[in-house]
Every structure is written in structure tokens, then in C-alpha cells.
Amino acid sequence: MDQFLITLIGGISDGAIYGLVGLGLVIIFRSTDVMNFAIASMALLATYVALELHVHGLVLVLALLAGVVLASLLGVGIREVLIRPLGEGRLFAALVVAMGISIILENLVLNLWGAQPRSFPTLINGTVRIGSWRLQDQRLLAILVACIAMAAVAYLFTRTPLGAAMRAVAESPATARVLGIDAQKIARIAWSLGLALAAVGILLFAPQVGLAPTAMEVVLFRAFAGIFLGGLTSMTGAVVGGLIIGVLDNMGALYVSASFRDTFVFAIAVLVLLIRPQGLFGRPVFQRV
Numbered sequence: 001m002d003q004f005l006i007t008l009i010g011g012i013s014d015g016a017i018y019g020l021v022g023l024g025l026v027i028i029f030r031s032t033d034v035m036n037f038a039i040a041s042m043a044l045l046a047t048y049v050a051l052e053l054h055v056h057g058l059v060l061v062l063a064l065l066a067g068v069v070l071a072s073l074l075g076v077g078i079r080e081v082l083i084r085p086l087g088e089g090r091l092f093a094a095l096v097v098a099m100g101i102s103i104i105l106e107n108l109v110l111n112l113w114g115a116q117p118r119s120f121p122t123l124i125n126g127t128v129r130i131g132s133w134r135l136q137d138q139r140l141l142a143i144l145v146a147c148i149a150m151a152a153v154a155y156l157f158t159r160t161p162l163g164a165a166m167r168a169v170a171e172s173p174a175t176a177r178v179l180g181i182d183a184q185k186i187a188r189i190a191w192s193l194g195l196a197l198a199a200v201g202i203l204l205f206a207p208q209v210g211l212a213p214t215a216m217e218v219v220l221f222r223a224f225a226g227i228f229l230g231g232l233t234s235m236t237g238a239v240v241g242g243l244i245i246g247v248l249d250n251m252g253a254l255y256v257s258a259s260f261r262d263t264f265v266f267a268i269a270v271l272v273l274l275i276r277p278q279g280l281f282g283r284p285v286f287q288r289v
Contacts, residue, residue, distance in 0.1 A: 017219065034097050044213075
């Protein structure tokens with residue numbers, strides 16, 4: 001029972017991180033119709049910079065904040081320089097550009113910091129005893145920080161004029177323009193917010209696995225699994241889907257096999273999508289043919 005509880009909490013902790021990255025993906029996708037495959041690579045670069053700042057004497061908390069700000073600015077800059085010039089409706093072109101950006105950033109990290117894995121410091125040390133097992137305080141902190149970030153995003157989208165404008169652009173950019181909403185401004189805010197959330201997720205995940213040029217691909221793939229499971233256009237679905245993937249991943253490693261955990265997780269996700277293609281919280285789209 002103790003092992004089950006430890007595994008469950010660990011799954012929730014991992015799932016909260018997947019949910020944060022997935023939430024960033026959904027916010028960008030709903031506001032600009034761009035699926036940002038480079039989101040994890042952008043956040044990874046910012047995480048390396050945060051670690052470098054800390055190594056050179058900056059307090060860890062400030063280094064982490066600097067990493068989040070850098071990721072946010074990087075997202076806006078890349079969107080303005082490389083994605084926006086493609087024009088509206090160029091979804092496939094934007095997808096290819098995003099994948100290219102991901103490869104470029106991973107190679108940049110490789111050339112600057114090398115392929116050797118690096119450890120990343122934890123914000124808090126210590127463990128909590130559950131029966132005969134121990135759980136790292138860092139995992140509980142990841143859950144707490146993710147919950148605060150998700151609650152802040154929920155408040156933004158449901159209780160503020162900016163959130164209302166972002167929802168309007170997500171529903172219909174053309175109608176939003178008629179109402180006087182600057183869609184380009186909203187797009188910049190969406191990329192900034194999406195990258196900030198992804199950076200928070202990667203910074204919380206880095207102490208568990210360390211840093212390497214391709215270390216965060218596992219987060220990206222599970223975040224994608226979470227948003228497809230929860231619903232591609234649903235922010236609630238991104239969070240819930242990420243949590244489900246995290247719990248399934250840890251439970252699969254414990255009760256099935258660590259070697260087949262990916263097979264187990266994605267098999268469950270595919271089965272759910274076969275039954276409900278729009279995801280758990282997505283809405284079915286009907287087109288006249």
C-alpha cells in the first residue's frame with residue numbers, strides 16, 4: 001500500500017509537469033493555430049542558462065526566474081521572426097519551422113554545454129516518510145508550484161479582460177478583429193505565457209533527471225499524449241490528460257514493466273481516443289461536406 005501511494009504521488013508530480021507543458025502548448029495552439037514542437041527545446045535552453053547563472057553565483061530562485069523570463073522572451077522573439085512572417089493558415093509550414101527550431105536549439109545546447117549530463121539543484125532538500133518508503137520534498141513542491149501556476153492561468157482566462165480577449169481570439173480570430181481585439185498582440189502574449197509555463201515545468205523536472213541536450217523529449221512526448229488524451233483545444237484537458245499520463249506512466253513501471261511503460265501508457269491513450277476521438281474534454285467538430 002505504501003509503495004502504491006508513493007508511486008501515485010510520484011505520478012501526480014510527473015503528470016503536473018506534463019500538464020504544465022501541455023497547457024503551454026494548448027494556449028499557443030488555440031491562439032495562433034501553431035503546434036509548437038520546439039517548446040521543450042526552448043525551455044531546455046532557458047534551463048541551461050538558469051543553471052549557468054546559478055553556477056556563477058546567482059541565487060537559485062533568481063536564476064530560475066531568469067530562466068522563465070528568458071524562455072518567455074525567446075518564445076515571443078521566435079514567433080515574431082520565424083513564425084509570424086509565414087502568414088495565417090500556413091499550419092504545415094509553421095509545424096516544419098517549429099521542428100527545425102527544435103533541432104537547431106538542441107544542437108546549440110550540445111555545442112555550448114556538451115553532451116555530458118549535468119545535475120540540476122533542487123529548490124528544497126529532504127524527504128517525507130510514508131510507511132517504509134520515502135518521497136522527495138522536491139516532488140511535492142512540483143505539485144504545489146504546478147497547481148499555483150494552473151490556478152493563475154485559470155484566473156487569467158476566466159476573470160480578466162485579457163483572458164476574455166484571448167478566449168475570443170481562440171474561438172474566432174476574424175470576429176475578434178471586428179470587435180477591435182489586436183490578434184497579433186494576443187498571439188505574442190500567448191507565446192510568452194505558453195513558454196513561461198513550459199519553462200516552469202522543465203525547471204521542476206530537471207532536478208529529477210538532470211540536463212542533457214535531448215533530456216526533455218520525454219516531457220514533450222508525454223505532454224502531447226496528455227493534450228491529445230484530454231482534448232487538443234481544452235486547457236482543462238491538457239492538465240487532466242497530463243496527470244493521467246503521469247500516473248499511468250508510474251503505475252505501468254510498477255505493475256507492468258519499466259521496459260514497457262511507454263507501450264502501456266500510449267496503448268491506453270490510443271484506446272481512449274478510439275472511443276472518444278476528440279479527447280476527454282474536447283468538443284467534436286462537425287463540417288459540412
